[in-house]
Amino acid sequence: MKILAIDTSGLVASVAILDGDSILSEYMVNYKKTHSETLMPMIAEIIRMTETDKASFDAIAIAGGPGSFTGLRIGSATAKGIAQMYDLPIISVPTVDALAYNIWATDSLVVPIMDARRNQTYTGIYEYSEDGEMRVLMEQCAISVEELVEKLNSMDRSVIFLGDGVVRFKELIDETLKVAHKYAPAHHSRQRAGAVAVLGAKYYEQGKYTTAEEHEPEYLRKSQAEREREERNA
Amino acid sequence: MKILAIDTSGLVASVAILDGDSILSEYMVNYKKTHSETLMPMIAEIIRMTETDKASFDAIAIAGGPGSFTGLRIGSATAKGIAQMYDLPIISVPTVDALAYNIWATDSLVVPIMDARRNQTYTGIYEYSEDGEMRVLMEQCAISVEELVEKLNSMDRSVIFLGDGVVRFKELIDETLKVAHKYAPAHHSRQRAGAVAVLGAKYYEQGKYTTAEEHEPEYLRKSQAEREREERNA
Numbered sequence: 001m002k003i004l005a006i007d008t009s010g011l012v013a014s015v016a017i018l019d020g021d022s023i024l025s026e027y028m029v030n031y032k033k034t035h036s037e038t039l040m041p042m043i044a045e046i047i048r049m050t051e052t053d054k055a056s057f058d059a060i061a062i063a064g065g066p067g068s069f070t071g072l073r074i075g076s077a078t079a080k081g082i083a084q085m086y087d088l089p090i091i092s093v094p095t096v097d098a099l100a101y102n103i104w105a106t107d108s109l110v111v112p113i114m115d116a117r118r119n120q121t122y123t124g125i126y127e128y129s130e131d132g133e134m135r136v137l138m139e140q141c142a143i144s145v146e147e148l149v150e151k152l153n154s155m156d157r158s159v160i161f162l163g164d165g166v167v168r169f170k171e172l173i174d175e176t177l178k179v180a181h182k183y184a185p186a187h188h189s190r191q192r193a194g195a196v197a198v199l200g201a202k203y204y205e206q207g208k209y210t211t212a213e214e215h216e217p218e219y220l221r222k223s224q225a226e227r228e229r230e231e232r233n234a
Numbered sequence: 235m236k237i238l239a240i241d242t243s244g245l246v247a248s249v250a251i252l253d254g255d256s257i258l259s260e261y262m263v264n265y266k267k268t269h270s271e272t273l274m275p276m277i278a279e280i281i282r283m284t285e286t287d288k289a290s291f292d293a294i295a296i297a298g299g300p301g302s303f304t305g306l307r308i309g310s311a312t313a314k315g316i317a318q319m320y321d322l323p324i325i326s327v328p329t330v331d332a333l334a335y336n337i338w339a340t341d342s343l344v345v346p347i348m349d350a351r352r353n354q355t356y357t358g359i360y361e362y363s364e365d366g367e368m369r370v371l372m373e374q375c376a377i378s379v380e381e382l383v384e385k386l387n388s389m390d391r392s393v394i395f396l397g398d399g400v401v402r403f404k405e406l407i408d409e410t411l412k413v414a415h416k417y418a419p420a421h422h423s424r425q426r427a428g429a430v431a432v433l434g435a436k437y438y439e440q441g442k443y444t445t446a447e448e449h450e451p452e453y454l455r456k457s458q459a460e461r462e463r464e465e466r467n468a
Contacts, residue, residue, distance in 0.1 A: 016421075023420050027261045031284045038283065045279060049272065050265045104422055105394055107341045132394075132416045160339055182366045186257050187250075187428030188338055194421030 001058040001204065004043070004082070005197035008035040008075035009067025009095040010114060010164055015042045016193035017050060018061075018201060024050045026194045035074040043078075057088055059209060061200025063191060064092030065218035066122040066142065067114065072217040083212035090215040091200040091208065096124040096140035099163055101195040102188045105132045108158040113165030116142050121165045122220065123148055125155070142220050145169045149176045158182075162189045235292040235438065238277070238316070239431035242269040242309035243301025243329040244348060244398055249276045250427035251284060252295075252435060258284045260428040269308040277312075291322055293443060295434025297425060298326030299452035300356040300376065301348065306451040317446035324449040325434040325442065330374035333397055334360040335429040336422045342392040343371070347399030350376050355399045356454065357382055359389075376454050379403045383410045392416075396423045 003018040013035050016026040025046040029038055047054060062079045065072050083090050099112035105128050114122040125138035138151065145165075149172075152159055161173065162184035170183065183189070203209065222230070237252040247269050250260040259280040263272055281288060296313045299306045317324050333346035339362050348356040359372035372385065379399075383406075386393055395407065396418035404417065417423070437443065456464070 018420060021420055022264060023262070023424065024265060025261075025263045026421070027259075028257070029259045029280075029283050030256060031258060033283075042283075046263075049263050049267075049276075101419075101421075103339065104337060104418065105340050105342065105416065106338075108339065130414070132419075180364070182339065184338065185335075185366075185432050186252060186255055187260070187335075187426060187432050190257065192421060198419050198421050 001201065002056055003059050003061050003197050003200055004057050005061040005193040005200055006039070006075050006079055007063035007098065007191040007193045007196050008039060008071040009063040009065060010071065010191050012191045013038045013042060014191050014193035015039070015046055016197045017046055017052060018197035023194050023197065024052070026192065028190070028192060030190060035071050039074060039078055055086060057086060059089045059091055059200070059204055061091040061093055061196050063095040063098050063196050065095055066116070066140065066220035067095050069219060069223050072219065076215065076217045080212045080215060088212070089209040090212055091203050092210065092215060092218070093196050093199045093203060094140050094218070096122055097134070097136065098196045098199055099191055100124065100126040101134060101199055102162060102192055103160055103184060104128065106160060108160045109137070109152070109155065110160050111148070111152065112163040113145070113161055113169055114163045115165045115168045116221070119144055121145055121148060121169060125151070140220070145172055146176070149173060153178050160184060164190065235435065236290055237293050237295050237431050237434055238291050239295040239427040239434055240273070240309050240313055241297035241332065241425040241427045241430050242273060242305040243297040243299060244305065244425050246425045247272045247276060248425050248427035249273070249280055250431045251280055251286060252431035257428050257431065258286070260426065262424070262426060264424060269305050273308060273312055289320060291320060293323045293325055293434070293438055295325040295327055295430050297329040297332050297430050299329055300350070300374065300454035301329050303453060303457050306453065310449065310451045314446045314449055322446070323443040324446055325437050326444065326449060326452070327430050327433045327437060328374050328452070330356055330358040331368070331370065332430045332433055333425055334358065335368060335433055336396060336426060337394055337418060338362065339366045340394060342394045343386070343389065344394050345382070345386065346397040347379070347395055347403055348397050349399045349402045350455070353378055355379055355382060355403060359385070374454070379406055380410070383407060387412050394418060398424065
């Protein structure tokens with residue numbers, strides 16, 4: 001099957017085409033431009049470069065959240081648009097799961113940390129089985145780094161951190177985490193649509209997909225605008 | 235420092251820009267077009283998308299071989315051209331080392347296998363230290379898969395395979411390798427200029443680079459044309 005994959009959950013915009021067992025193309029840009037400027041040109045670029053027939057996709061896989069609200073909305077709108085035009089299902093892959101899949105088949109726990117503002121991180125805890133299957137030990141959620149560190153100290157296993165939260169939280173982690181830990185190098189540390197595509201194909205086989213109309217991003221938290229409205233109304 | 239990284243050692247063309255601790259962009263195409271058609275447009279694309287000043291690079295990192303002779307020559311010629319225009323050093327990263335760096339911080343041995351034709355594979359054996367540093371246990375070389383399997387059986391540790399040789403050699407490996415082993419998923423299985431860039435930055439710090447004039451690809455074996463000429467002359 002052929003999957004177009006999109007990740008706009010963070011500062012990074014990443015797109016990929018998975019065809020059966022191969023990634024045909026993957027393209028990531030980590031730059032201050034907005035996703036509304038970059039995403040469609042990036043998709044057009046990899047489709048053109050691989051001479052892919054736009055009608056040949058079987059599904060769209062997307063990092064479905066959490067993440068930047070604007071980023072998720074742009075990714076979701078784009079995915080819905082393409083999916084509706086070509087009558088394709090949308091596979092929503094949890095953002096933190098896809099990020100964890102950057103690190104594969106390690107004996108350590110894999111813990112992505114995204115800067116979620118308001119002193120929280122979007123995170124989750126993952127491990128790999130002997131045969132390389134990723135297992136979710138703590139589902140993606142928005143918590144404080146203090147709470148995450150407490151949890152990891154209680155699990156007493158070595159940890160690999162990755163994600164844009166490393167820059168923000170490294171000092172706090174180094175001061176308070178008692179277990180051995182390290183940080184992923186640059187080429188493994190940011191969102192990759194390739195990981196979204198490969199996980200997306202697994203989800204698809206398990207029947208985990210929706211129609212374009214049904215798809216909604218998973219924000220995990222309320223937006224600033226919603227919180228402010230609620231505060232005004234309270 | 236800012237590095238432009240190139241990998242054209244296999245069927246895949248991959249380019250990346252590393253800026254300090256971040257990959258600004260990474261772009262991979264795994265398609266039947268020749269590298270002479272794809273490489274320069276891909277470099278131009280990521281430079282344009284990240285609004286990178288062409289004069290701002292500090293070095294070019296390249297997967298220096300082994301690999302496809304034509305691929306290596308195109309990559310090398312392109313790197314030399316850019317490096318000479320902008321007076322930059324070239325960092326030659328062993329192709330198989332960069333491929334191994336796709337898998338990070340695992341307890342298994344990491345063994346890239348590239349299809350080298352003539353019943354050989356370009357391969358090497360790697361492991362990770364506790365702190366995530368990659369160590370070379372067997373330097374990249376061209377050997378038969380039978381010889382590789384014998385070596386791995388004697389080492390008695392679990393193995394992760396990746397690379398374009400998996401498709402070709404999987405059956406033989408599964409039949410003859412006695413240790414636990416698995417194959418990397420699609421998003422970790424092919425050359426990535428991001429890995430070339432990150433390893434290249436380490437090499438640069440260690441003073442391992444040359445001038446554009448000095449740079450030559452490391453073919454590891456003689457080309458078909460050279461072998462045929464030698465056979466005629468013998």
